Amino acid sequence: MVDTAKLVREFGTPLYLYDLRRVRESVASLRSALPTGTHIYYSLKANPHPDIAAAARAEGCDAGVTSPGEVADAAAAGFPLDECLYTGPGKSEEAVDRSVREGVRTFSVESETDFRRRARAAERTRQRLRCLIRVNGTEAAGGVGLRMSGGPSQFGVDFARVAGLAKSVQDHPGTTLRGLHFFPLTNAKDEESLLEEFTRTLRAAAALRAQGVPIDQLDIGGGFAAPFAVPGDPPVYRSLADRLTAALDEHMAGWRDGAPRISVESGRYLAASCGTLVLGVLDVKKSHGRTYAVLDGGVNCLGGMSATGRLLPLSAVPLEATERAEDKNEPVHLAGPLCTPVDVLGRGTRLPLPRVGDLVQIPNVGAYGMTASLLAFLSHPSAAEVVVDGGRLVSATRLQRERRPIGPPPSGAAPGPDQGRPAGPNPGRR
Ligand SMILES: *Cc1c(COP(=O)(O)O)cnc(C)c1O
Numbered sequence: 001m002v003d004t005a006k007l008v009r010e011f012g013t014p015l016y017l018y019d020l021r022r023v024r025e026s027v028a029s030l031r032s033a034l035p036t037g038t039h040i041y042y043s044l045k046a047n048p049h050p051d052i053a054a055a056a057r058a059e060g061c062d063a064g065v066t067s068p069g070e071v072a073d074a075a076a077a078g079f080p081l082d083e084c085l086y087t088g089p090g091k092s093e094e095a096v097d098r099s100v101r102e103g104v105r106t107f108s109v110e111s112e113t114d115f116r117r118r119a120r121a122a123e124r125t126r127q128r129l130r131c132l133i134r135v136n137g138t139e140a141a142g143g144v145g146l147r148m149s150g151g152p153s154q155f156g157v158d159f160a161r162v163a164g165l166a167k168s169v170q171d172h173p174g175t176t177l178r179g180l181h182f183f184p185l186t187n188a189k190d191e192e193s194l195l196e197e198f199t200r201t202l203r204a205a206a207a208l209r210a211q212g213v214p215i216d217q218l219d220i221g222g223g224f225a226a227p228f229a230v231p232g233d234p235p236v237y238r239s240l241a242d243r244l245t246a247a248l249d250e251h252m253a254g255w256r257d258g259a260p261r262i263s264v265e266s267g268r269y270l271a272a273s274c275g276t277l278v279l280g281v282l283d284v285k286k287s288h289g290r291t292y293a294v295l296d297g298g299v300n301c302l303g304g305m306s307a308t309g310r311l312l313p314l315s316a317v318p319l320e321a322t323e324r325a326e327d328k329n330e331p332v333h334l335a336g337p338l339c340t341p342v343d344v345l346g347r348g349t350r351l352p353l354p355r356v357g358d359l360v361q362i363p364n365v366g367a368y369g370m371t372a373s374l375l376a377f378l379s380h381p382s383a384a385e386v387v388v389d390g391g392r393l394v395s396a397t398r399l400q401r402e403r404r405p406i407g408p409p410p411s412g413a414a415p416g417p418d419q420g421r422p423a424g425p426n427p428g429r430r
Pocket of ligand 1: 043045046064087183186187222223224265266267268269367
C-alpha cells in the first residue's frame with residue numbers, strides 16, 4: 001500500500017496520487033462488460049498524463065486524441081499514432097497537418113468543411129487519410145447523462161446529410177471512408193440508458209448502411225460512467241455484453257468477423273478511479289454558524305469545469321467522510337485558497353471536523369481532474385502529480401505554466417534579456 005503521508009512529506013500538497021493498478025483494473029472491467037473483441041479507445045481528454053495513458057496502452061487500448069498536444073502525449077505514452085482516432089468539431093489546418101506529419105491517419109469528420117480540410121491535408125501531406133463520419137443521430141433527447149447529439153449540435157453531421165458526405169469522402173483520391181463515429185452521450189445514468197443509446201446508434205448505422213454507406217469500422221462511442229470526486233466504485237455492467245452482442249447480431253451483420261470492427265471510447269470509466277487529490281487544511285473557521293475548511297487547492301486543481309456551470313456538478317466528498325458514523329460528523333464547507341466565491345469544492349459535506357494541518361483526500365478524480373481545472377486562474381503552482389503502481393513510486397512531476405514570446409520582437413523594442421541568445425530549453429522565439 002502507498003504511504004500517502006510520506007508522499008505528502010516529500011512532494012507537498014496539493015497532490016494528485018494516481019495508481020496505475022486501478023487503470024489496468026478499469027480497462028479489464030470495461031472489456032469484460034463489452035462484446036468479445038470490442039476495440040477500445042482511451043480518450044486522452046480525461047487525463048493525458050503519459051503514465052496513465054501508457055497503462056491504458058499496455059492493456060491494448062488505442063488513443064482518442066483531439067489536439068496536437070494530445071497527439072504528443074499519446075506518442076510519449078507509446079500509442080501507435082497510425083491507430084489513433086483524432087476527433088473534435090474544430091480542427092485547424094495547422095493542427096491536422098502537424099498531426100499527419102507525426103503519423104496520425106484516422107480522423108473523425110464533423111462537417112462538409114471539416115472534410116474539405118481533410119482532403120486538402122491529404123493533398124498537402126501526400127498521405128491517404130482515413131475518415132470516420134461523425135453522425136449526429138436522429139432521435140430527440142432523452143433524460144440520460146449529458147447528451148451530445150440528436151438535436152442541434154456542434155458535433156457531427158446531421159443524419160440526413162451523412163450519405164452524401166460519405167460519397168464525397170469515397171470519391172476523393174486522398175481520403176478513404178473507414179466508417180462511422182457516434183458519441184451521443186457521456187456519463188450515462190445506468191446500464192439501461194447505455195444499452196438504449198447503443199441500440200439507437202446501431203439502428204442509425206444500419207439505416208446508413210442500407211443507404212449504401214460502407215462501414216469497415218463502427219465507433220459506437222461510450223457514455224460509461226464513474227463516480228466523480230465522491231467515494232464509490234465504477235458501475236459494473238453485468239448484462240451489457242450479452243445484450244449488446246444480441247443487438248449487434250440483429251443490426252450489424254458481419255461484426256463477428258470484424259466487418260465492421262466495433263469500437264468504443266472511454267476516458268472517465270478508465271481513469272476516474274485511479275486518482276485521488278490530497279489537499280492540506282490551511283484554516284478552519286466559523287462564519288455565521290457555518291464551518292469552513294480552507295484547503296490549499298480548489299477549483300485551480302479540481303472541478304474548474306463545474307465552476308463554469310457546465311458538466312459534473314461538483315460536490316466533493318472526501319474519503320474522511322466515511323470514516324466515522326454519520327451522526328458524529330459535521331457539515332463542513334470545503335473552500336479552496338482562491339480569491340473568488342466560486343472556489344468551493346463541497347458544501348455542507350458531513351465529515352469529522354478537520355484541523356489545520358490535516359489532509360483531506362478527494363477520491364475518484366483520475367478523470368477530468370487536473371487538466372479540466374482552472375489551472376492558470378490565480379497563478380498558484382499546479383498540483384504535484386505522483387504516480388504509483390501498487391506500492392511502487394513510478395513518477396513525480398508538476399505541470400509548469402510558462403509564458404514565452406512569439407513572433408519577431410516588436411519593432412523598436414529594446415532586446416529582452418533572452419533575445420539574441422542561442423535557443424536553449426526555453427528559446428525566446430521560434
Ligand atoms: C469526451 C469524449 C470522450 C470521453 O468521454 P468519457 O465520458 O470520458 O468517457 C470520448 N469521445 C468523444 C468524441 C468525446 O468528446
